[in-house]
Amino acid sequence: MNDEFYMQLALDKAWEYQLLTYPNPAVGAVVTLNGTILAVEAHKKAGTSHAEVLALLKAYETLSKSTVDFDRMDAQKAHNFLHTIPKDFFSECSIYVTLEPCSHEGRTPSCATLLETLDLKKVIIGTKDPIEGHGGGMEYLKHCTSGILEEACQALIEPFMIWQKRAFVLFKLAQTTNGRIGGGYLSSKSSLRHVHQFREKCDTLLIGGNTVRTDRPTLDCRFTGGAAPDVMIYSKKDDIDRQMPLFTIKNRTVTVTDNLNFLEKPSFVLVEGGEGMLNALKEKIDWMLIYQTPKLSTNQLSYNIDMNLAFLHQDKKDVDLLLWSRRIGH
Amino acid sequence: MNDEFYMQLALDKAWEYQLLTYPNPAVGAVVTLNGTILAVEAHKKAGTSHAEVLALLKAYETLSKSTVDFDRMDAQKAHNFLHTIPKDFFSECSIYVTLEPCSHEGRTPSCATLLETLDLKKVIIGTKDPIEGHGGGMEYLKHCTSGILEEACQALIEPFMIWQKRAFVLFKLAQTTNGRIGGGYLSSKSSLRHVHQFREKCDTLLIGGNTVRTDRPTLDCRFTGGAAPDVMIYSKKDDIDRQMPLFTIKNRTVTVTDNLNFLEKPSFVLVEGGEGMLNALKEKIDWMLIYQTPKLSTNQLSYNIDMNLAFLHQDKKDVDLLLWSRRIGH
Numbered sequence: 001m002n003d004e005f006y007m008q009l010a011l012d013k014a015w016e017y018q019l020l021t022y023p024n025p026a027v028g029a030v031v032t033l034n035g036t037i038l039a040v041e042a043h044k045k046a047g048t049s050h051a052e053v054l055a056l057l058k059a060y061e062t063l064s065k066s067t068v069d070f071d072r073m074d075a076q077k078a079h080n081f082l083h084t085i086p087k088d089f090f091s092e093c094s095i096y097v098t099l100e101p102c103s104h105e106g107r108t109p110s111c112a113t114l115l116e117t118l119d120l121k122k123v124i125i126g127t128k129d130p131i132e133g134h135g136g137g138m139e140y141l142k143h144c145t146s147g148i149l150e151e152a153c154q155a156l157i158e159p160f161m162i163w164q165k166r167a168f169v170l171f172k173l174a175q176t177t178n179g180r181i182g183g184g185y186l187s188s189k190s191s192l193r194h195v196h197q198f199r200e201k202c203d204t205l206l207i208g209g210n211t212v213r214t215d216r217p218t219l220d221c222r223f224t225g226g227a228a229p230d231v232m233i234y235s236k237k238d239d240i241d242r243q244m245p246l247f248t249i250k251n252r253t254v255t256v257t258d259n260l261n262f263l264e265k266p267s268f269v270l271v272e273g274g275e276g277m278l279n280a281l282k283e284k285i286d287w288m289l290i291y292q293t294p295k296l297s298t299n300q301l302s303y304n305i306d307m308n309l310a311f312l313h314q315d316k317k318d319v320d321l322l323l324w325s326r327r328i329g330h
Numbered sequence: 331m332n333d334e335f336y337m338q339l340a341l342d343k344a345w346e347y348q349l350l351t352y353p354n355p356a357v358g359a360v361v362t363l364n365g366t367i368l369a370v371e372a373h374k375k376a377g378t379s380h381a382e383v384l385a386l387l388k389a390y391e392t393l394s395k396s397t398v399d400f401d402r403m404d405a406q407k408a409h410n411f412l413h414t415i416p417k418d419f420f421s422e423c424s425i426y427v428t429l430e431p432c433s434h435e436g437r438t439p440s441c442a443t444l445l446e447t448l449d450l451k452k453v454i455i456g457t458k459d460p461i462e463g464h465g466g467g468m469e470y471l472k473h474c475t476s477g478i479l480e481e482a483c484q485a486l487i488e489p490f491m492i493w494q495k496r497a498f499v500l501f502k503l504a505q506t507t508n509g510r511i512g513g514g515y516l517s518s519k520s521s522l523r524h525v526h527q528f529r530e531k532c533d534t535l536l537i538g539g540n541t542v543r544t545d546r547p548t549l550d551c552r553f554t555g556g557a558a559p560d561v562m563i564y565s566k567k568d569d570i571d572r573q574m575p576l577f578t579i580k581n582r583t584v585t586v587t588d589n590l591n592f593l594e595k596p597s598f599v600l601v602e603g604g605e606g607m608l609n610a611l612k613e614k615i616d617w618m619l620i621y622q623t624p625k626l627s628t629n630q631l632s633y634n635i636d637m638n639l640a641f642l643h644q645d646k647k648d649v650d651l652l653l654w655s656r657r658i659g660h
Contacts, residue, residue, distance in 0.1 A: 001370075036366045037335075177653070178632060178633055178634075178635075295639060296633070297636060302632065306626065308624065309507060314646075321653065
């Protein structure tokens, strides 16, 4: 198998945590030994161990037939431990990382320094870190190449690039396979949990006034147990009934507004809504995330909009299809 | 990585040739050496080398750093060659096959006998051959286990099981991501070529009278250069204009009928049509194959039907999503 095969494994793993690493980028890493896959890992949450670190820990466990006895998500402990491994332990191993290892000390120690110390046989990078002051990790490393599946590795971090300068806008939609959005709950529990994970992470949940008036949703994170997001209700008229459950949840702000200027602020904005919101936000949407249920329906509620997309990644969530796409033309 | 990982690689490869192996089942195979992947292959066409044989040839080439100099699709030549390889050549290798290797001599020699001779370290099988008189390949083999990703391996050969006893009915549909079927060509060239490959393979292309009257399609295989399929036009009234291109293609039979009894005959029937045909055939459809284009559209032509599906496999065809599903409830 070639470099592209291993990089694709790293990419697929990273997509499982897409946007959940906010404000960090999604990153995946694979460690191999003479072509044998020792570890496939991804960064899971900002402030915890990076993908490279998790993959190296896993590879260490596989090769040493042991288990590390500390919290592997604790980046400082993980780095400290990996720095104690004998210098030649990984000398025949290669690591594939979708993004150039960080050269700076942030909330976690530098991965480039770690990889320099461990001196792997090959370091293969998908794409260089495009953030000014973050790059340069490659320069520390011998036997390092970049540009494997570069376009796909760049697509993976597109949200990260966008939320450096303005809001990254994800429009989430649940539909049947023939594009109907009405008819009760459309998604599997696994899909619903996934949505609630995004609600936990996002800075703002943006929703259309009509959806609020009609569905009276709570918009909490009851399937994951996390804190409910702040909500912006996009409405020309401020006639929203303050008695509905949405307003009763503690420690959240709900704002009714017809002003979308807050999208200029670097942040992660999750949009939930139907045709109205889709058309109102048309020029603002970065990505669509469609949960497609395995069902054809005669329910007439659908959505009309002309929009070209590029499919970025597809996966299953229980019985549903999870379809990530980019809006084309911006 | 565990057995499931390698079996999934074999499955994914086999799906690339789903239905193209007709009347054989789709089968995938992976050869590994101490966890390193040496080959990922699939059966491509009935009468040619099976998946195991192609995978062993590829593994041989990888290990010996040489290239075989005969037509590897010629099963007899491939078997003859593999029988000459020293007995211990593959002794540290494992093979993963989605379906139990054939024990009988058919159009090609027995794969079970070949694997017995080559005496691999492990033979891992997805599902046993369910056809009476075909199974038993496992009994020849030492170090052989079965039942890895069994449900998925059984789904892979579901068409094969069905066309043993009656027609396997595949309903093909091209749509936008919001379920619209109107508005001109919806599919990428790669998707169109894929459809024409199925047209070449099927026994009958079934199409609705309304589609023929409205679209006046040619229903040939111009993107692949193969012979055009026999066509059944399903129509209550025999008022189809015989001057349209569909009728001018040589060596094909076109029948106008309102009788679907031909579906009782073991065969592969490809259905192309819209809402009318989908509803008319509702209880006869086995699988749906949806080519989903990365586009949302305001075109109003959609399709209404209540049908539960199970997603079986998804893949990309150029920019399109290829979505295989089974109709639930039969």
